[in-house]
Amino acid sequence: MSRSVLVTGGNRGIGLAIARRLAAAGDKVTVTSRSGAEIDGLTVARCDVRDAASVDEAFAVAEAAHGPVEVVVANAGVTSDQLLALMSEEAFTSVVDTNLTGAYRVVRRAVRPMIRLRRGRIIFLSSVVGLLGSAGQVNYAASKAGLVGMARSLARELGSRNITVNVVAPGFADTDMTAGLTPERKQAIVDSVPLGRTASADEVAGVVQFLAGPDAGYITGAVIPVDGGLGMGH
Ligand code: NDP
Numbered sequence: 001m002s003r004s005v006l007v008t009g010g011n012r013g014i015g016l017a018i019a020r021r022l023a024a025a026g027d028k029v030t031v032t033s034r035s036g037a038e039i040d041g042l043t044v045a046r047c048d049v050r051d052a053a054s055v056d057e058a059f060a061v062a063e064a065a066h067g068p069v070e071v072v073v074a075n076a077g078v079t080s081d082q083l084l085a086l087m088s089e090e091a092f093t094s095v096v097d098t099n100l101t102g103a104y105r106v107v108r109r110a111v112r113p114m115i116r117l118r119r120g121r122i123i124f125l126s127s128v129v130g131l132l133g134s135a136g137q138v139n140y141a142a143s144k145a146g147l148v149g150m151a152r153s154l155a156r157e158l159g160s161r162n163i164t165v166n167v168v169a170p171g172f173a174d175t176d177m178t179a180g181l182t183p184e185r186k187q188a189i190v191d192s193v194p195l196g197r198t199a200s201a202d203e204v205a206g207v208v209q210f211l212a213g214p215d216a217g218y219i220t221g222a223v224i225p226v227d228g229g230l231g232m233g234h
Contacts, residue, residue: 001212003014004066005029008049008106011039013175014125017205018073022212027071028063046227047138049076052109059109068113071212074103074147075125079177081136092139099143100150107154111163120163121212124151125204128171128227131234144169150221153219163221167213171227173199194229 005022009015010031019042023029029042036046043065047058062069063085077099078174085186107122114120130144137184148167155165172178172189181189190197204226211224225231 003027004062004068005071005073005212006032006045006062006069006073006110007057007073007075008032008047009100010042010073011037011044012171013172013177014201015073015075017201018075018208020124021205021209023034023201025209025213026151026221028066030058030065030069032076040227050097054104055105055109061112066213068117069110070114070117070119071121071123072087072106072110072210073123073125074106077125077143077177078101079137081140081142083136084110084138087138091171092142095139096143099140100146103147103149107150111154111158111232114163115158115161118162120158120161121216122151122154122158122163122165123211124165124167125163125208126151126167126169126223128129128169128231130226131169131223132231151223159220164211164216166210166216166219166221167223168204168207169223169225169227170199170204171225171230173201173204175201192230193227197228199226199228 005027007019011033012017019029019031029072032045032047032066045058045061048054122149127144129141151165151167
């Protein structure tokens with residue numbers, strides 16, 4: 001496969017693992033980061049998903065380097081945890097702006113060229129938290145649940161154009177996002193996971209690669225958990 005792929009937040013963590021896998025399989029991968037710093041073997045575009053013009057510029061970089069983007073992975077995400085009673089409106093809206101509205105900006109820019117191509121794959125990174133809920137993460141869980149509704153609506157809009165839209169819902173993966181948790185909190189999470197361990201970024205990336213690949217051609221509107229059993233299929 002040698003498709004033009006764009007992964008938002010592809011400079012580290014799960015996004016980088018996805019980019020590395022797809023590039024190793026022959027795709028021409030553009031990753032976005034806010035710094036724009038170079039990464040070996042990947043095209044890098046500077047992008048902040050809170051800004052539509054910045055998203056547009058990142059797509060222009062990918063298109064100029066590798067042609068119309070055929071696979072989009074909306075992966076960029078942030079947390080800002082706090083119990084609701086203490087959560088500022090800024091903490092709520094900024095997380096939703098990055099995780100949910102940011103994904104909207106990305107797919108809005110992506111779909112027209114895909115419709116012209118008459119093929120495409122869109123994959124959103126949600127979270128088990130969007131489906132199960134999580135105390136202290138009202139903002140994050142709302143944004144991640146929102147992605148499921150967005151993906152399923154888009155799957156209905158784009159199915160006739162040979163474009164699939166799916167969601168991957170990871171549980172606890174070892175990345176910068178989870179590195180700040182206390183050992184006690186991490187242990188409590190691991191204790192609640194049937195497989196009794198956290199995921200590697202690469203285990204999440206493998207599922208994204210499957211959804212982007214030929215064996216997933218008849219899968220759309222799906223939410224695929226990669227959570228060690230934590231959500232039991234939800
Ligand atoms: P990291 O914190 O390791 O990386 C986050 C990525 O998002 C970085 O590349 C970061 O870019 C990018 N990003 C953040 N804000 C913006 C923005 N405004 N514009 C553009 N890019 C931005 O996270 P993970 O790799 O762990 O997570 C990847 C995705 O998977 C996220 O959507 C996350 O919610 C989801 N997920 C993660 C889980 C986990 O346990 N790790 C569990 C469930 C879901 P930069 O380097 O420029 O800051």
